[in-house]
Amino acid sequence: MNHETRPLLVNDEQTEQDRSEQDSYLDKVKNGKLYVATFAAVLGPLSFGFVLGYSSPAIPELCRIQDPRLQLSKDEASWFGAVVTIGAALGGLLGGWIVEKIGRKLSLMFCSIPFIFGFTIIIAAQNHWMLYVGRVLTGLASGVTSLVVPLYISEMAHERVRGTLGSCVQLMVVIGIMGAYITGLFLDWRWLAITSSIPPTLMLVCMCFMPETPRFLLSQGKRREAEEALRFLRGPDAPVEWECARIEEAYKNEEQSFSLADLKDPGVYKPLGVGIMMMLFQQFTGINAIMFYAETIFEQAHFKSSDVATVIVAATQVFFTAVAAVIMDKAGRKVLLILSGVIMCVSEAVFGVYFKLTVMKHSNSSLTSLLTYAQGPLAEQSPTDLTWLAVGSMGLFITGFALGWGPTPWLVMSEIFPTRVRGMGSALCVLTNWTCAFIVTKTFQNLMDAITSAGTFWMFSGLCALNVIFTAIFVPETKGKTLEEIQARFKGTHRR
Numbered sequence: 001m002n003h004e005t006r007p008l009l010v011n012d013e014q015t016e017q018d019r020s021e022q023d024s025y026l027d028k029v030k031n032g033k034l035y036v037a038t039f040a041a042v043l044g045p046l047s048f049g050f051v052l053g054y055s056s057p058a059i060p061e062l063c064r065i066q067d068p069r070l071q072l073s074k075d076e077a078s079w080f081g082a083v084v085t086i087g088a089a090l091g092g093l094l095g096g097w098i099v100e101k102i103g104r105k106l107s108l109m110f111c112s113i114p115f116i117f118g119f120t121i122i123i124a125a126q127n128h129w130m131l132y133v134g135r136v137l138t139g140l141a142s143g144v145t146s147l148v149v150p151l152y153i154s155e156m157a158h159e160r161v162r163g164t165l166g167s168c169v170q171l172m173v174v175i176g177i178m179g180a181y182i183t184g185l186f187l188d189w190r191w192l193a194i195t196s197s198i199p200p201t202l203m204l205v206c207m208c209f210m211p212e213t214p215r216f217l218l219s220q221g222k223r224r225e226a227e228e229a230l231r232f233l234r235g236p237d238a239p240v241e242w243e244c245a246r247i248e249e250a251y252k253n254e255e256q257s258f259s260l261a262d263l264k265d266p267g268v269y270k271p272l273g274v275g276i277m278m279m280l281f282q283q284f285t286g287i288n289a290i291m292f293y294a295e296t297i298f299e300q301a302h303f304k305s306s307d308v309a310t311v312i313v314a315a316t317q318v319f320f321t322a323v324a325a326v327i328m329d330k331a332g333r334k335v336l337l338i339l340s341g342v343i344m345c346v347s348e349a350v351f352g353v354y355f356k357l358t359v360m361k362h363s364n365s366s367l368t369s370l371l372t373y374a375q376g377p378l379a380e381q382s383p384t385d386l387t388w389l390a391v392g393s394m395g396l397f398i399t400g401f402a403l404g405w406g407p408t409p410w411l412v413m414s415e416i417f418p419t420r421v422r423g424m425g426s427a428l429c430v431l432t433n434w435t436c437a438f439i440v441t442k443t444f445q446n447l448m449d450a451i452t453s454a455g456t457f458w459m460f461s462g463l464c465a466l467n468v469i470f471t472a473i474f475v476p477e478t479k480g481k482t483l484e485e486i487q488a489r490f491k492g493t494h495r496r
Contacts, residue, residue, distance in 0.1 A: 122134035
């Protein structure tokens with residue numbers, strides 16, 4: 001019995017010692033330049049927020065435009081909104097490859113180029129194809145960005161601030177979306193594209209002065225450069241040699257290159273399963289469909305100034321994503337995901353009820369017409385007395401999404417993979433996310449026609465209930481742990 005307990009006691013003592021060393025090290029850290037580097041990186045998510053938000057004000061204008069070469073039909077407008085996600089899915093695959101080949105910093109600088117070129121093509125557009133090509137290019141850049149920026153931040157940040165800084169990725173996306181909505185109130189679609197090209201240009205310039213991540217440099221055997229990068233990020237007082245040695249030790253215990261046999265390793269297949277399912281569930285909350293077609297949804301919900309309503313939606317998302325960023329390292333990832341899933345499940349069920357009560361007469365199916373005839377007095381009621389239900393459920397849904405399922409999947413993706421599969425694992429997650437985004441945005445209108453608006457929102461509500469169950473059973477809590485500790489937990493070698 002003594003033989004079994006002694007190693008456990010040694011492990012406990014070792015863990016305590018490691019923890020106290022870690023705390024004394026982090027007490028000496030200055031975060032100023034880490035925040036500057038994070039700001040430079042999150043100009044990328046700000047850019048792709050502008051890409052996502054661009055379609056909402058631009059589509060109604062391009063549908064009304066007099067020039068027949070540029071005027072979009074209903075189907076073409078749907079492609080204009082959805083084609084971004086095809087580019088982004090390809091960008092996810094490309095990002096997974098380049099992030100390992102040229103590093104995190106150069107990948108970020110590289111992805112600003114298709115952003116700028118894409119918006120330039122939209123600005124100069126003379127026909128539909130130029131509009132589509134511009135959207136695909138900005139989508140490609142968005143895909144690379146959505147992979148590289150979370151990795152860059154998680155590999156730079158230490159565990160005390162990693163949750164907050166990692167949540168800034170989604171915060172800047174929603175600020176970009178809101179920026180596009182507000183700018184769209186005052187500028188036409190060409191000037192909106194010019195405005196949207198400013199953040200990626202700034203990112204290209206700012207990233208020239210930022211370091212590569214210490215973990216990537218150490219994986220390339222560049223110890224001296226890694227120490228310099230850490231000195232920049234941690235300030236002059238922190239003994240960065242200690243952190244360097246700790247990261248190096250984790251690399252020594254890890255195979256350096258990825259092979260297909262690694263898929264049998266629980267340290268690889270478990271985080272891969274969790275990452276992919278989180279991305280799948282994030283999109284099947286219906287968030288992108290709601291944001292892409294926000295104005296249309298509000299028009300269907302009988303709002304007179306639907307463009308102003310979408311700005312209010314975006315502002316709500318910004319506020320609660322900021323709240324999530326502030327409390328992420330205190331509340332923990334898992335609690336916020338479960339809370340978020342429950343709020344979205346309830347709000348989408350209520351939204352379904354709203355559409356059931358008000359859109360009966362709007363449906364063209366003979367069955368619904370029969371129901372409308374049978375329930376005439378209810379269907380003929382003025383919908384204005386129920387608009388509070390639409391506003392309330394939309395606001396509640398956006399709040400729920402922003403608190404958990406908005407920022408957390410991107411943060412967890414950047415934390416859970418071992419170094420050798422970080423590029424490939426993240427690429428598969430991003431590919432899943434954007435492929436699902438394409439499916440949801442492209443089929444959203446068809447779903448609303450096939451199973452009615454109410455049925456569509458009830459379906460999304462059911463999927464939100466599933467994501468709560470998935471989170472409770474499978475998603476690990478990563479709050480306050482180093483990247484190396486998180487990976488050890490998946491492998492089953494974590495010291496308790």
